[in-house]
Amino acid sequence: MFFLYKILTKTRMSRIFPCIFYKLTGYQCPGCGTQRALHSLLHLKIKQGLLYNQILILAIPLVLLLIYLEHFNGKNRFPKLYKTLSGKTFIMITLIFILIYWVGRNVTILPSLPPP
């Protein structure tokens, strides 16, 4: 997967998934810059990745943890953590955080690079 992404992003297909929300409204969605942020991370340009999409960089450790808990017997080893992260409260907090991020990146509270 890593090498496929590296090959694809070196070709002219560097913009595989243009953002429809951005094209229609001129505002960035929470996912805008994800592809460019991943590309930057793969090239170990973490600061540049943060400028493209901060929430992705913050979400990567959480996603890895959730994959571990769900698919590698983590929920039996850490049942309390699994229950907390799969609970309604955590999901609501995550959604609120995403909404705040969505607004924040469009009113220039957060530094970000707009889509090309």
Ligand SMILES: [Zn+2]
């Ligand atoms: Zn977008």
